[in-house]
Amino acid sequence: xxxxxxxxxxxxxIVQTILLLGLIFLMVKFAWKPILNSLNEREAGIxxxxxxxxxxxxxxxxxxxxxxxxxxxxxAEREGMLKEAREIKEKMIADSKEQAKIEGDKMLKQAQSxxxxxxxxxxxxxxxQVAELSVAIAEKVLKEDLSSNDKQLKLVDSMLSDIKLx
Amino acid sequence: xxxxxxxxxxxxxxLILCFxxxxxxxxxxxxxxxxxxxxxxxxxxLHHLKDSHDxxxxxxxxxxxxxxxxxxxxxxxxxxxxxxATFMSSEFHHDDNGRVIVEKNGSKFVKLHSKIYExxxxxxxxxxxxxxxxxxAHKVLDFSITKSVVGVLLVGLLMLLAFSSLxxxxxxxxxxxxxxxxxxxxxLYVRDEIARPNIGEKHYRKFTxxxxxxxxxxxxxxxxxLTPFGFNVTGQIAVTACLAIFTLIIYTVSGxxxxxxxxxxxxxxxxxxxxILAIIxxxxxxxxxxxxxxxxxxxxxxxxxxxxxxxxxxMFTLKESLGVAGATGLSxxxxxFITLIEVLVAFLQxxxxxxxxxxxxxxxxxxxxxxxxxxDSGHEVADTEDVRADFI
Amino acid sequence: MVTYNLIGAGLIVIGAGLGLGQIGGKxxxxxxxxxxxxxxxxxxxxxxxxxxxxxxxxxxxxxK
Numbered sequence: 001x002x003x004x005x006x007x008x009x010x011x012x013x014i015v016q017t018i019l020l021l022g023l024i025f026l027m028v029k030f031a032w033k034p035i036l037n038s039l040n041e042r043e044a045g046i047x048x049x050x051x052x053x054x055x056x057x058x059x060x061x062x063x064x065x066x067x068x069x070x071x072x073x074x075x076a077e078r079e080g081m082l083k084e085a086r087e088i089k090e091k092m093i094a095d096s097k098e099q100a101k102i103e104g105d106k107m108l109k110q111a112q113s114x115x116x117x118x119x120x121x122x123x124x125x126x127x128x129q130v131a132e133l134s135v136a137i138a139e140k141v142l143k144e145d146l147s148s149n150d151k152q153l154k155l156v157d158s159m160l161s162d163i164k165l166x
Numbered sequence: 167x168x169x170x171x172x173x174x175x176x177x178x179x180x181l182i183l184c185f186x187x188x189x190x191x192x193x194x195x196x197x198x199x200x201x202x203x204x205x206x207x208x209x210x211x212l213h214h215l216k217d218s219h220d221x222x223x224x225x226x227x228x229x230x231x232x233x234x235x236x237x238x239x240x241x242x243x244x245x246x247x248x249x250x251a252t253f254m255s256s257e258f259h260h261d262d263n264g265r266v267i268v269e270k271n272g273s274k275f276v277k278l279h280s281k282i283y284e285x286x287x288x289x290x291x292x293x294x295x296x297x298x299x300x301x302x303a304h305k306v307l308d309f310s311i312t313k314s315v316v317g318v319l320l321v322g323l324l325m326l327l328a329f330s331s332l333x334x335x336x337x338x339x340x341x342x343x344x345x346x347x348x349x350x351x352x353x354l355y356v357r358d359e360i361a362r363p364n365i366g367e368k369h370y371r372k373f374t375x376x377x378x379x380x381x382x383x384x385x386x387x388x389x390x391x392l393t394p395f396g397f398n399v400t401g402q403i404a405v406t407a408c409l410a411i412f413t414l415i416i417y418t419v420s421g422x423x424x425x426x427x428x429x430x431x432x433x434x435x436x437x438x439x440x441x442i443l444a445i446i447x448x449x450x451x452x453x454x455x456x457x458x459x460x461x462x463x464x465x466x467x468x469x470x471x472x473x474x475x476x477x478x479x480x481m482f483t484l485k486e487s488l489g490v491a492g493a494t495g496l497s498x499x500x501x502x503f504i505t506l507i508e509v510l511v512a513f514l515q516x517x518x519x520x521x522x523x524x525x526x527x528x529x530x531x532x533x534x535x536x537x538x539x540x541x542d543s544g545h546e547v548a549d550t551e552d553v554r555a556d557f558i
Numbered sequence: 559m560v561t562y563n564l565i566g567a568g569l570i571v572i573g574a575g576l577g578l579g580q581i582g583g584k585x586x587x588x589x590x591x592x593x594x595x596x597x598x599x600x601x602x603x604x605x606x607x608x609x610x611x612x613x614x615x616x617x618x619x620x621x622k
Contacts (some may be wrong), residue, residue: 458612
C-alpha cells in the first residue's frame with residue numbers, strides 16, 4: 001500500500017483526467033457518434049432488406065401454394081367430370097341392355113305364344129283334315145268294291161298320294 | 167487515406183527529429199546508467215516502471231568514456247509553494263538522485279527517483295535519512311508533460327485521426343475501405359460483445375462511447391508499452407486510477423433507484439442485517455470495484471514489463487554461467503515468447519477493464535422486473551435470468 | 559517483516575492459483591460438455607478470473 005501511494009502522482013492523475021475527459025468528448029463527438037449512427041443505419045437497412053426478402057419469399061410461397069391449390073382443384077374437377085361421364089355411360093349401357101333384354105323377352109314371349117297358337121291351329125287343322133280324309137277314304141272304300149287285296153292296297157296308295165300333306 | 171499517410175509522415179519526421187536531438191549528453195563522474203550487474207538490472211527495471219521526465223531512447227558509452235544519453239527533454243510544469251514553475255527536464259542533466267538543483271521562481275527543485283521534490287526554504291542540498299528518503303524536501307504538484315503524458319497525447323491523437331477518418335468514410339460509402347476495414351470490426355466487437363450484453367439492450371447506447379474510448383485507449387497504450395520506446399502508461403497507477411474513477415463516477419451517476427435500494431436498504435433481509443449489508447455494499451461499490459479495476463490493470467502491465475525486461479536481462483545476468491551466446495539465445499527465445507503472451511495480455515486487459523466497467527454500469531442501470539429469491543443469510547440468490555443477463 | 563510479507567504473498571498466490579485452476583478446469587469441463595457454448599463460457603470464465611485476479615492483486619498490494 002505504501003509503495004502504491006508513493007508511486008501515485010497526483011499531478012499525472014490530474015493531467016490524465018483532463019486529457020481523458022477531452023479525449024472522450026472528442027471521440028464521442030467526432031468518431032463514435034457518426035460511426036455508431038451509420039453502423040446502426042446500415043444494420044437497420046440490412047434488416048429491412050432481409051425482412052423485405054423474407055416477405056417476398058413468403059409471398060412467392062403463397063402464390064405457389066395458390067397455384068398448386070387451383071391446379072389441384074381443376075384436376076379434381078376434371079376427374080369428377082370424367083367419373084360422372086363414365087358413370088353416365090355405364091348407366092346408359094346398363095339401361096339399354098336391360099331395355100333390350102326386356103324387349104327381347106317380350107318378343108320371345110310373343111313369338112312363343114304365336115308359335116303356340118299357330119301350333120294349336122295347325123294341330124286343329126290336321127285333326128280336321130285327318131277326320132275329313134278318313135271320312136273320304138272310308139267313303140271311297142265303301143263305294144268301291146273291295147274285292148281283292150291288291151285293289152284295296154292300290155286304293156290306299158292312290159288315296160295316300162292324293163293326300164297332299166301340306 | 168491521404169490524411170492517415172500524412173499523419174504517418176509527420177510522425178516519422180518527428181521521430182527523426184527526436185534522434186537528431188541527441189544534444190544533451192552529460193558527463194557523469196561515475197559511468198552511471200551502464201547496466202550489467204544484477205543490482206543495476208533491478209534498478210534499471212524499477213526505474214523504467216516509473217514515469218520519466220525526459221524521453222530517453224538509449225544510452226551508450228562514448229570512446230572518451232563518457233556516458234551519452236540519446237533522447238529529448240520534456241517540459242516540466244510544477245506548482246510549487248512559490249507558484250508555477252516551468253523549465254525543460256534537461257536542466258536536471260539526467261540526475262535522478264537529488265544532486266542537481268534547479269532554481270526557478272525562488273524555489274529549489276531536485277529530481278529523486280523519478281519524482282520532483284522542492285527543497286524546504288533555506289536548504290541548499292538534499293539530506294537523506296538511512297532509508298534514502300529526503301528529510302528536508304517535499305513533493306510538489308507535478309503537471310509536467312512526462313513520458314506518460316506524451317504517450318497519452320500520442321495515443322489520443324492516433325485514435326482521433328484513425329476513427330474520425332473512419333467516421334468520414336461512412337459519409338461516402340456504406341462499407342469502409344483500407345484501414346477502416348480493420349477498425350470497424352473492432353468497434354463492432356466492443357459494441358456487440360462488451361457493451362450490449364453486459365449493460366443490456368435498453369441502455370447500452372449511452373455508454374458505448376465511453377467504453378469504446380477506454381477500450382482503445384488501454385489497448386493501444388498497452389501495445390505501445392511493448393514497443394522499444396519504453397512507454398509504461400497503463401502501468402502508471404495514476405493513469406489506471408483515473409480510468410477506474412471515471413468508471414466509478416459513471417456507474418454511480420447513472421445508478422437507478424433499484425441499484426441504490428440494493429446498496430442502502432437491501433430488500434428481503436431482516437432489518438438488523440440491512441445496515442451491515444449497506445456498509446459492505448457501499449465499500450464494494452466505492453472502494454473494492456474501482457480498486458480492483460485500477461490495481462488489476464496496473465499490476466498486469468507492470469508485471470508484464472518486469473518479466474520481459476528480466477528475461478532480456480538474462481543476457482547480462484547469466485553471461486558467466488552460460489556464456490555470451492547461451493545467455494543471449496536463452497534470453498531472446500524466452501523474451502520472444504513472453505512478448506507474444508504480452509501482446510495477448512495487452513488485449514485481454516483492455517477487454518477485461520472494459521467488460522468489467524460495462525458489467526458494473528449494467529448492474530447500476532439494470533431494471534429488476536422480477537422478484538429475487540433470498541437465501542437464509544440474506545444474500546440475493548442470483549436466479550438464472552440474472553446470471554444470463556450478466557454473462558451472455 | 560519482509561519475510562511475513564513474502565509468506566503472505568505466497569499464501570495469496572496459492573489461493574489465487576487454486577481458484578484460477580478451479581475456474582479454468584470447470585470452464586474446460588463446461589466446454590467439453592457443450593462445445594457450442596464455448597464462447598459464452600470463455601467470456602464468463604475470463605470475467606470471473608479477472609474478478610479473482612483483482613482480489614489477489616489487491617491483497618498483494620495491501621501487504622506490500
